[in-house]
Amino acid sequence: MISVQREDFDPAAEYRALRDSGAGTGAIATFTGLVRDSGDLQGVTGLFLEHYPGMTEQVIQGLIDQASERWDVRKARVIHRVGRLALADQIVFVGVCSAHRGDAFAACEFIMDALKTSAPFWKKEITGDSEHWVEQKESDLDRSRGWQ
Template identity: 70%
Template sequence: MISIQTADFAPDVEYQALRGEGEDTGAIVTFTGLVRDFGDRQGVTGLFLEHYPGMTEQAIQALIDQAHQRWQIQRTRVIHRVGNLDLGERIVFVGVASAHRKDAFAACEYLIDALKASVPLWKKERGTDGDHWVEQKASDRQPGF
């Protein structure tokens, strides 16, 4: 399941959804990204995130499909927030359920790295010295997957 939203999310609720009813689930791995007070510059006071509706969800679904082809995973959940976010707020949630921990860890890491590298989302840092759009870093374009 994929959600692009302005509203916050509750990681514990998302975890329970990943757990589901299946007794064959042996591992659930999650990642939650937060707004921090530094980025390209020091003194970050918040973020503004934009996306391309429709294209963003399609790009994330393609990554989820690839993860299902590469690993034996049962369920996935990706939430990405857009709009204005303040320090400490949750930005992104990636969760993977699998019968085995190695598949769950690998797929979760792949999804967050690939999301950062290839999904059409744009981030502007709000800061004490003004606002600026964040450029994708070389390390984001060449993730280890």
Template identity: 80%
Template sequence: MISIQTEDFDTGAEYAALRESGAGTGAIATFTGLVRDSGDTQCVSGLFLEHYPGMTEQVITGLIEEATQRWDVRKARVIHRVGRLLLQEQIVFVGVCSGHRGDAFAACEFIMDALKTSAPFWKKELSEDGEHWVEQKASDVARGKAWGE
């Protein structure tokens, strides 16, 4: 299940929903990303995120399908927020159920890494000095290539 939304999400409720994936589930791995100060020369006060409606959901569906082909994924959940977000607000949630922890960890990490480089999101950092669009980091691209993207 995929949600692109402006409103915040409840990680506890999302985890509880993943637990209902069946008796064969032996592991749930989750990741929650927060808005942070990038640590660059300017002090970031927040972010503004945009996406390509329709295409974003299609790309994320493809990432989940690929994870399901590579690992034992029983259920997956991706939530990504868009719009204006302040420091320490939740920005993304990825949750994966599997029969075993190794598959759950790997699939969750793969989906999150692929989101950073494949999904059509654009991020603008907001600061006292103004706004600027953020480019993909070389480290994110390298992580994507390590998965065979």
């Protein structure tokens, strides 16, 4: 299940939905990303995120499919917010169910790392007096390449 949305989400409700996904689930790994006050710029007061509708969801589904080919993924859930976000707002949720913790951890981390480098999202950092489109970070590319 994939959602690209402006609205906030409830990680506890998302966890419960994953937990209720059926027999055979022995592990659930989740990640929730938040807006922080620094990035390329210091004194960040918020973010603005855009995406390519339709294509974004296809890319994310492809990442879930890749994870499912590599690990025992019983169910996966990805939520990514777009629009204007304030400090400490939730940006992204990735949750993965598996029979075992190793597969759940690995698939969750893979999806998040690949999401940062593959999905068509654009992020603008906002400070009190400026705005700055964020370039893709070499460290994110290195993490993503590490899964190959």
